[in-house]
Amino acid sequence: MTDAQNTADTQVEAKAANNPTAMKSKRKKLLTIFAVIVITIGLIYAIVTLVFDNSVNTDNAYVGADNAQITSMLNGQVLQVMVGDTQQVKKGDILAIIDQRDAQIALQQAEAQLAKAKRQYTQSSANSSSLSSQVLVSNDDINSARAQVVQSQVTLTKAQNEYQRRGQLAATGAISKEELASYQSALDTAQANLNVAKASLAQAESKQKAAQSNLAANEALIRGTSQDSTPDVLVAQAAVDQAKLDLSRTVIRAPLDGVITNRNLQVGQRVAPGSVLMVVVPVQQLYVDANFKESQLKRVRVGQTAVLTSDLYGKDVEYHGKVIGFSGGTGAAFALIPAQNATGNWIKVVQRLPVRIQLDPKELQEHPLRVGLSMDATIDLNSK
Known part of the structure; x- marks a missing residue:
């Protein structure tokens, strides 16, 4: 019974092989399937390129600022300290007074x-x-x-x-x-x-x-x-x-608007020239140093726009910024103990380069940030 079935199948295949129309139809069907696959792959690539490849993202980003260190310009004893840590100050506000008699x-x-x-x-x-x-x-x-x-x-x-x-x-x-x-x-x-x-x-x-x-x-x-x-x-x-000038320097004033931090000053303390008394952080002039992988920086340019979110406020609050520059080297290049790559057991590690993004002062005023907070940064590669 089995031999009879095999004989019948063989005969059917022989007839199909001898039929040119059937072969052409089968070939056309295979080409159509191949074309559909190629088109699908092209569409997927186009979607990825147009939608997902127009930006680069990193969550290795932190808030920074050009802090103003308040130092003493002369010797003297502190008579008054007018501010404390976390206090908001304006440019020109009196921070401390040193004995003026000398x-x-x-x-x-x-x-x-x-x-x-x-x-x-x-x-x-x-x-x-x-x-x-x-x-x-x-x-x-x-x-x-x-x-x-x-x-x-x-x-x-x-x-x-x-x-x-x-x-x-x-x-x-x-x-x-x-x-x-x-x-x-x-x-x-x-x-x-x-x-x-x-x-x-x-x-x-x-x-x-x-x-x-x-x-x-x-x-x-x-x-x-x-x-x-x-x-x-x-x-x-x-x-x-x-x-x-020395007499005027006995009254120490804030050089800019900001928040007092790291105050190391007490009444009665004797200060010397150059000693750091406190730090003023300009919270309205903050920026973000976003550490992108070197493979992400091919199309990143100065002037491109960026959207950032903070872990402090979550995804609902977005900050808008602009790329203003690139660091002169990676973090490893300026480390206290640089990496020794000239060894036999060297393993390549993808490096990160800090990209500085300037934040919008109006958005900072609505949702204040502080130096050192974590940020998520996305740069629009199609922006100019």
């Missing part, structure tokens, strides 16, 4: 030095007038000394002539030796007076040169300057400005 004393000393420098300039200007008068007076002294020299020279000449005549008379015995000695004494006196007159002339000329040198030196100090532009006054004025 700064006030320093300002008074600087102002005294400024007044002294101005007085010294006035004195130098007066000295110029005095030295000019001395130069003029020295001219009169020189003229007087020169006249004295001329007079002494005439007296000496007269004494020399008298002595010579008396000497001739003394040779004939017409006058006594005592009278000749008196004329010799007069001659010596006239010579001495001439020497004294010459010395006085030299002294007057030296005084004039000294006065001229002092005048030139004094003029060099004040030439081309006024009381407000002389170097000593400028240095003293700079010290006053610095003292005023």
Whole structure:
């Protein structure tokens, strides 16, 4: 019975094989099925490309901000602390006050030095007038000394002539030796007076040169300057400005709007320049650092829009942002202990690159965030 059935099936297949129409119909059916499969795969790829490949997403994203560290600019004791942690502040609000007495004393000393420098300039200007008068007076002294020299020279000449005549008379015995000695004494006196007159002339000329040198030196100090532009006054004025600045720095103010955090300041504490007193977080100027895989960044560009959600508010609250930049390297590249990949047992690990997304301030005002919160970020790759 079985052999009969096999024989019948064989005959049917032989007939079908010998029938060209049946073969053509079967081939057409197979091609149709293959075409449907290809079209289905194409449609699936198109749907995935158009719908699911227009964005990249990561949940490895965190809120960040450019915090303002409040530091002391001078030494001093804290008198008042006006704010506490979690407190909202506005730009210009007083945060703390440092004892001002030392700064006030320093300002008074600087102002005294400024007044002294101005007085010294006035004195130098007066000295110029005095030295000019001395130069003029020295001219009169020189003229007087020169006249004295001329007079002494005439007296000496007269004494020399008298002595010579008396000497001739003394040779004939017409006058006594005592009278000749008196004329010799007069001659010596006239010579001495001439020497004294010459010395006085030299002294007057030296005084004039000294006065001229002092005048030139004094003029060099004040030439081309006024009381407000002389170097000593400028240095003293700079010290006053610095003292005023130090006095103003005893009142510490908020540099921007934000929330106080990490306050390390107590009344009575002595602070030093550079010590961090507190931090102001600008909660209205937050951004998100989204860490995307390197394989996701091929089409990501600066300026593309992003939609973000926070674990704090859930999926119902969406934030809208814009890509503003890429980090200069991956987190592993800037790690304290970089990965050592040049080893025999190296395993490739997909790296992540931080992408910075700027958030909308209006949305932040409606739903405030805090630094460090987790975010879910999706970048629209078709946006410009």
